[in-house]
Amino acid sequence: MITLKEALKLSKEELISLKEELKAKIADNPELNAYIDVLNVGEGIPIAIKDNIQVTGWSVTSGSNILKGYIAPYNATVIEKLLAANMSPFGRTNMDEFAMGSTTESSCYGKTLNPLNPNCVPGGSSGGSAAAVAAGLAVAALGSDTGGSIRQPAAFCGIVGMKPTYGRVSRYGLGAYASSLDQIGPMTQNVEDAAILYDIIQGYDPKDSTSADRNDGTVSDKLDPNVKYKIAIVPDYVKDASEDVRNAYEKAIDVLKSAGHTIVEKTLMDPKYDISAYYITATAEATTNLARYDGIRYGNRVEGENLKDTFLQTRSKGFGAEVQRRIMLGNFVLSSGYYDAYYVKAQKVRSLIQQEYNKIFDEVDLILTPVAPRTAYEFGALSDPLEMYLSDIYTISVNLAGLPAISLPVDTATNGMPVGLQLIAAPYAEQTLFNGALSLETKLKG
């Protein structure tokens, strides 16, 4: 597949035939199930869109039965920005229902396969976007990342996935999972493409009150792999990861050293606190964000005997098991008598995590960590929800702290699956993040 950078040079006619070619290839690969459907807006470069980003006239459903058939009446801000940059929303990609999951198995449209091994999960929740890019069925894609939902599927499928600083990219038009954690980001074939797509979608948006009102300019035109950085590594933090991941970590450290970067050892607090703070915060926000799906104004209503029964039936039949589990968890942690013990405490932990990162970034430019404890696993391998939650340990603290991070393929595991690692930067230091990632990517290739 041609890269986004190359696609920028295509003529109108070439873009038309590229889209025809893509459509044919997608139709030839139905079992992959990366796309839910393939619609196109405009005459620009095709960009695949995760099914929780609003595109006018599209059925945007967040992979949920409760929204099946719902037609979005407006464009998300990122879609407006794509259109203004001569890019075309092209195809809805599959995802875990309401972005709650790490495998893209919980979609009402069925699971997406990992293009590198159909027995393995593509990761999630942006598994459709990752699989589409990895399978050569998309030039680039948009995903959303609440606790690793861009970075982890990117790592599982061997592509680049980037989560911007919280507030960098407007959330207006992103079907919300957890408002204080969600960010839309690029999923691409390489670091430079990620920077190009990031430049297009980022920027202050008055429609999103949590959007950062600052103007730091673009990064892709200033990309420089030769800037030397001080990069923190966290050996303690990595010791529970699989051997493949630890090997990749060592390899990346060597590559970064040979590229002239300075490596320093740091420690991060036990990620078990991240897990608690994350699942309490995310489910509390999610339970209220998903309360609007009541079947009254839109979406699929299941008529009950009375109002209360209609709410119950609609939501019991409309939401899948994992979504229901998180709604219940969120209601529990917010309920009176438990609020202080759970939600308030989780916010304290969250600010400790932020402080810990701030302290490290006082000394270094970047932190290198794994994306996931292991590579893409086989379907059904993680049947216990708690085990699944624990598989997010390396990604969620980045969301809790609102930091920018990028996942890129570093190695190949003994089973042939890609191993991705992530670089994390200080808030708004996206230029540093992309420069460091490009340096690593260039050196790995060279």
Added chain:
Amino acid sequence: MFETIIGLEVHVQLNTQSKLFCSCPTSFNHEQNTNTCPTCLALPGALPVLNKEALRKAGMFGTAVGATINRTSFFDRKSYFYPDSPSAYQITQLYTPIVEHGTLVIDFEDGSQKTIRINRAHIEADAGKNIHEGSISKVDLNRAGTPLLEIVSEPDMRSAEEAILYLKKLHSIVRYIDISDANMQEGSFRVDVNVSIRPKGDEKLYTRVEIKNINSFRFIQRAIEIEVARQKEAWEDGVYEEEIVQETRLFDQVKQETRSMRGKEEAADYRYFPEPDLLKVIVDDAMYADICSIPELPDAKKERFVNDFAISEYHASLITADLENAHYFEEMLSLGISAKNAVTWLIVELQGRLSGGVTPSTSPISAVMLGMLVKRIEEGVISGKAAKEVLDYLLENGGDIDEVIEKLGLKQVSDTGALEALIDEILNANADKVAEYKSGKDKLFGFFVGQAMKASKGSANPNTLNEILQAKLAQ
């Protein structure tokens, strides 16, 4: 002996152009569900953006009641499922409201005063409306997301009368600073009353009962009186514990009773937590300066009227209680008439003639018309008595003051020539009485005035008439 404890929660709809978190208009009476957008319909992905005007107006209220204005406040989500609440949570301010710790002074008729503490005033979004038509229920979301200011008093009121004085003062203040239309019938000034009783001298608070959404001051007074009576009766009958429970009751205007809203109340758990879609609300220095400068308040206007126009405290408070009335009065004065006359004609003559909720400003008599009428009296064009006739006529038929005076033939004759001729005629016809008067029977002066008035069919200017008569009789 019992003591009544009353606390009031008032929802004031802020009169901003657009809704609290989106740019939809707040205007009334549009076709159902037309003033809506992704945000106030709670469509997937839509986000709230705070309307700064609502924040400014809420802050102005804080200034008006001498409250603390929190330079940093927060919004919270209050969760509950109901069809008129599109997101199934209300965005409100539980933990840190914009306004805290204010006071409001109420004035009793005997001139005494009492300070009522205001616990807080917070900004929140209104719900839509459910419309039930037989077996079908509809939802209109035009009102959803309209800004409300919920003003919560401390339980400082001890009688229905005090509650009404508080509400009237509060109503007057929000109208004066123009943050709300405060129309009770249209629901832009909604009152919830919390009532409990306790034996006099007891410090503890007993079970409070909430009475919701009563749409006139008169009914609020009745509802409180009736609820207090119910609680006292239960106490005296020894069934207080069983019958008086913490609940919400409705006031039935027809049956004159309060009634439990639900059979058995489910304890609502609103699961409040900070609204993650909105950042903390900062009142910056410019906004704070803006918030601190508010229009003249009712009490200040009253003082000014007393000092500048030498009218009584009582009259001044009657006129300034209502902003429209105060403006009406000021407009009358702009015609250069005496304040004392303006007061009489506004309060006694005009208001005395109005009924059924009609106020001077909604009556057919404009301030300029009434002022003109007073001016004509002061100019001697008509007598005070004739002016009353003119006012009656105008209320009935409308019209131009001078034309009506002319039409009714009420213009006073101040033309000395005409009056002299008329008086000469009377004196000639009553030469005997003139002789008697001149020999010392002073009382006959009244007789001559009466005759002359009669001859002029009441149109003679009494002052001019007196002067001429005195001069002629002295000859």
